[in-house]
Amino acid sequence: MIRKKKTQGQLIVLSGPSGVGKSTVIAELLSERDDIYFSVSFTTRQPRVGEADGVNYNFVSRETFEGMIERGELLEYAKYVGNYYGTSLKIIQDKLKAGIDVLLDIEVQGAAKVRAKCPEAVLIFIIPPTFEELSRRLHRRATDQEEVIQDRLQKAREEYVQIPNYDFMVVNDKVSDAAAEIIAILTAESCRIRNRIHLVSDVSPNTALERNEKEIVAL
Numbered sequence: 001m002i003r004k005k006k007t008q009g010q011l012i013v014l015s016g017p018s019g020v021g022k023s024t025v026i027a028e029l030l031s032e033r034d035d036i037y038f039s040v041s042f043t044t045r046q047p048r049v050g051e052a053d054g055v056n057y058n059f060v061s062r063e064t065f066e067g068m069i070e071r072g073e074l075l076e077y078a079k080y081v082g083n084y085y086g087t088s089l090k091i092i093q094d095k096l097k098a099g100i101d102v103l104l105d106i107e108v109q110g111a112a113k114v115r116a117k118c119p120e121a122v123l124i125f126i127i128p129p130t131f132e133e134l135s136r137r138l139h140r141r142a143t144d145q146e147e148v149i150q151d152r153l154q155k156a157r158e159e160y161v162q163i164p165n166y167d168f169m170v171v172n173d174k175v176s177d178a179a180a181e182i183i184a185i186l187t188a189e190s191c192r193i194r195n196r197i198h199l200v201s202d203v204s205p206n207t208a209l210e211r212n213e214k215e216i217v218a219l
Contacts, residue, residue, distance in 0.1 A: 006099035007198050010189060011092070011118050012036070013104045013111050014182075016126035017156030018081075019138040021172045022105055023056065025126060028179035029103075033186070036101045039092060042068065045083035048143050075117065078109035081151055085110065101186070108162040115165070122189050124182060125166040129173040131156070 016022050030038055042058045044065050053059050060068075065084045068074055077086030087104055095102045104114065114121050128134040134156060138149045163169060168185050172178040189195065 006195065008195075009037075009096040009098065009100045009102055010186070010195065011096060011102050011104070011114070011121040012186065013106060013114055013121055013123045014126060015106060015108055015111050015123070015159070015166070016172075017128075017134060017159050018152045019134050019141065019156075020126050020128050021137065021175065021178075022126055024175050025170075025172055025178045025182070026103070026105060028175050029182055032179060032183060036103050036186075037095050038103045038105075039087055039095075041085050041087055041104070041106065042074075043083055043085045045081075045085075076106065076110040076113035078107060078113075080107050080109075081148070081155065087114075108159045108165075112162070112165065120194070122168070122185065123166040124168045124170055124185060125163050126170050126172050126178065127160075127163075129171055 014022060014026065026038065030036060040054060040056070040058055042060055042065060044060060044062045045057075047053065047056070047059055051057065062084065065077075065086065068086065069077060073089055074086040075089040075092050077084060079085075085107065087106060087110065092102055092104075104110075106114070111123055115123060128137065131153075135149075135153060138144070138152055144152070170178050170181045170185075
C-alpha cells in the first residue's frame, strides 16, 4: 500500500534547563528518526568548545539579531542569561507546509510564544533525574564561571515552574531511554486523527455512510 504524504508537518518543541543534556538527547533522537528537520536557532552568545556555526546554533551579532526582530523574521525569540535566542519563521513555515516534522530546541519563554501561535505544537520538557545531578552536570561541563553556573541553576528553578504548561515531561537519566520516550510520544502524536485524516480523504462521507447502512441492513 502506498501511503499518502502528510499535508502538514508536526511542530515539536523541546525545552529544559541548561545542562540537562538536550543536545545529546536530540543527537540520539535524530540518529533514530532521520525524517525530522532540526531547526538550528539563532543566538548572540559565543560558541562553546566543540560547537560549530550552523550546526549547533547560527551565531550572530546582537545587531544582526535585533535587525531580525525588527523585520519580523522570527517565529519566537527570548533573552536567556544575557543573550538572545530565536527561531527563523520562514524556514519553519516552509518545512511544515511541505509535510515535514520540525524539531525546536528552545527555552520556556520561546515555547510559550510558539504555543500561542501554534496551539497544535507538541511541547516536551526534559529534566535531569534530580536537581543535584543538574548542578553536577553544569560543574562537570567546566565551561562557565561559578557565578554563571549559579545563575543557570536559579534560571532552572524558574523554568520548572512552567512545566505544567507542557504536554509531556521526559527524564534524561540515560540518553537512549530519553530519546526512546520522545520517539514514543511522537509516534502517538502521529496517530491523532488530525494527523492521519488525509489517509481517508478519498472516501467521501456519502460513500462511507452508504457502506454503514448496507452493513446495518445485512445484520
